[in-house]
Amino acid sequence: MSPLLEMRTITKEYRGVAAVKDVSFALENGEIHALVGENGAGKSTLTKIIAGAVALTSGTMLLDGKPITFAVPKDALSAGIAMVYQENSLVPALTVAQNIFLGKERFFNRMRGINIAAQQFLQSLNFGVDPTASVGSLGAAQRQMVEIARAVRQRARIIIFDEPTASLTPEEKFHFFGLMKRLKQNGVSIIFISHALEEALQNADRITVLRDGQHVLTDLAANLDRSAVIRAMVGRNLSGEIYGVHAGSKSVRKRGRKVLSVQNLSMGSMVRNTSFSVFAGQVTGMFGLIGSGRTETAKIIAGVLKRDMLHGGEVKLDGRPVRYRVPQPAVRDGIVYVTEDRKLEGFFETMSIGGNLNVSAMATRGGIFTLVNLADVRRLAKKWIEAIKIRAINGDARVIELSGGNQQKVVIAKSLVQTPKLIIFDEPTRGVDVGAIAEIHQFINQLADEGLAVVVISSYLPEIMNLSDRILVTRQGRVVEEFTAREATEERIMYAAVH
């Protein structure tokens, strides 16, 4: 019996450079197939070929044993292949229900009917999202749920999920994998891309590993373990380098002077009378479940959001009260925030690396009339490409052409151009491959070693434990517990975050 979908020696080239090369891949009926690999390994390109978003350069694709080609995504959708992209494809101005039914509307539509149908459908998926809410008002996790719901609604035979759980809470992930199994029981085949290897190992039937655009390994998940997958992904054993720290064994940096003191900070119901300090020469980890107010607190500090106008608390930088209405004065004072949503807030994707870095550098200089010297921009780009190992042809490469890990490095470089004394990383390795994670972690450690005050916000406990010299736990909008790196265990941190 032939596989449901088969790809034979697929190659896709961009300007003569192969993104995937001679890759063969097969998806069986009712199978959950995980696709893993470093950023730039070719996973997204391969799935985009399947979904009709990218045309292949050479090779053959067979669906039900018959050769098939898709000119546009609509062709793939007609053939029963839907893709949930990592980048959000929802329309922010429309409601959740309107987005779910987008493209499937009848000639005459009754809003009440659409809302009820959407409500029932979301409930059947165990997704707690209000169908009448505007998508623009939803958080990242809820937007992801709507995206998934839309794909499921299209009754596809093959659904491709690109990093579906990156912004979901543990409980939402549990529901998501339950849903994936239900879809599988109904005969739907699933391809899912994930950087969380445990998820792939626990939920997939088979795992395919790509490296540098080439096929490395396909095997049953039951035959593989974490280190075997990582070895296949990067060609060496990285697990010890990335998350090899256990409680009590980490060497803790000495605390420097107090750089930041947050006192009784409040913002609506998201940040509630929270207080904490950040010290120079240390990495302060901030852990909490989604909705615990970590990102909002960081954004208030950096001037992206405003605290409550009346009695909103105080932020003291080097003992001096500061209150920023926009980020620019915060940047000038040496506070930078590296966003969790790099695609939306991190860079100008159609601009070059150099252009992005130059925009950041100009933020510290200010002024209305600024002459841009292109030679300086190129020098700036070259310097940072070398400093933090951004893999790009040169500084003129557009950010949109880079892999997720390298895009993240550009975002980090943009922040460092501003010569900060306090840098806040919000989910620094979300959607980043293991190889780049190691490099980013190394870089964050280096910044702390150089004496900067570093804050790392992360939902991934091993990351927090590996990086942090001290760990703050947030719950319901405030810091509720502090651990030193030596005494922190996953259980203690999670207990503080939940109870």
Place this chain on the structure above:
Amino acid sequence: MLRGVIDRFVGRGDAAITVPPMDGALRPNQRLEEAHVVMEARAPDNLILHHGDVLFSSGRDLRKLETGAVVRSFDRPIACVAAAADGRLAVGLTGAEVVVIETDGTVAPLPATQTSCATALAFLGDSLIICRGSARYAADQWKRDLMESGIARQGSGSVVLFPRDGVPRLMADQLRWPFGVLPVGDRIVISESWAHRLVLLDPHGSVRPEPVLLDLPGYPARLAPASEGTAWLSVFAPRSQLIEFVLREDGYRRRMVSEIDPDYWIAPALANGRSFLEPIQGGALKQMGVLKPWAPSRSYGLVIKLNDDFEPTLSLHSRADGSRHGTASVLEHSETLFVASKGGNVVLGLPVEELVEQ
């Protein structure tokens, strides 16, 4: 003027009712609660080293810590004590002057006009440094001084240097209740309680205080030298948002001070839970009759170790649910850290080698 009104309305600047967090080196623990009791005594204070013995004050008596024996009694409660290397003692008496007890036992009172309300003393060579908490009240009226001054930028406290045979010299004035003094190298560190800070003074030159540690989460008291690091700092009460709010409400404080017994004021305290008439402590954090340790309280026990840069490196706590509060004096001797809990009526001893940095 207009800015002050706006600040008061929106709660920022001086009107921001905020309290610095106890985290980092100040992360709460139970070390004072778990510490060994060396001596039980009424309101112990002023731990000093004199001829190799540790002495402390309790009411009018100066007592030996090892045996509890009274070394000397005075006709007024002792406010502060200092011992010189040559064996001289200086004792500040509540509501009166400072007296110097020479090595031969003779008592020499210093002029009351220049030494009243002495809160802390230290010998610097032959000279005596006297911290005067207030020009208005005696040392035991500290609560009234705080409640009347509120959040005023300037206080009536001062530091005076008394050379053995010379003319007294004012080193600094307009201080907000200087409550601790420690010579460090050729400088002097002063703890300024109502300003929640430590300031550095030059005994020979400028009188302008240089802040070295700001925004403490409590009211700092006495300082003592540390074997590793610069100093131990005792903090006798915590800051809380409720008290910070009251300190900004002048009319409310005026009525409170005129109509209510000082023990029941919404103000810092050395101890709590002794009467049901006390202002509620912990508020909603008292659940099922149990006061949660993180509840905001009027009293607290806190000792902080400072490094050469006057940055906190470790701390010892007695929290809201504890009893060893009102820690106004500390002394390191013979590899033991002695802490006088004035509110808890005990002197505690902690092995220094077990006090590792957090």
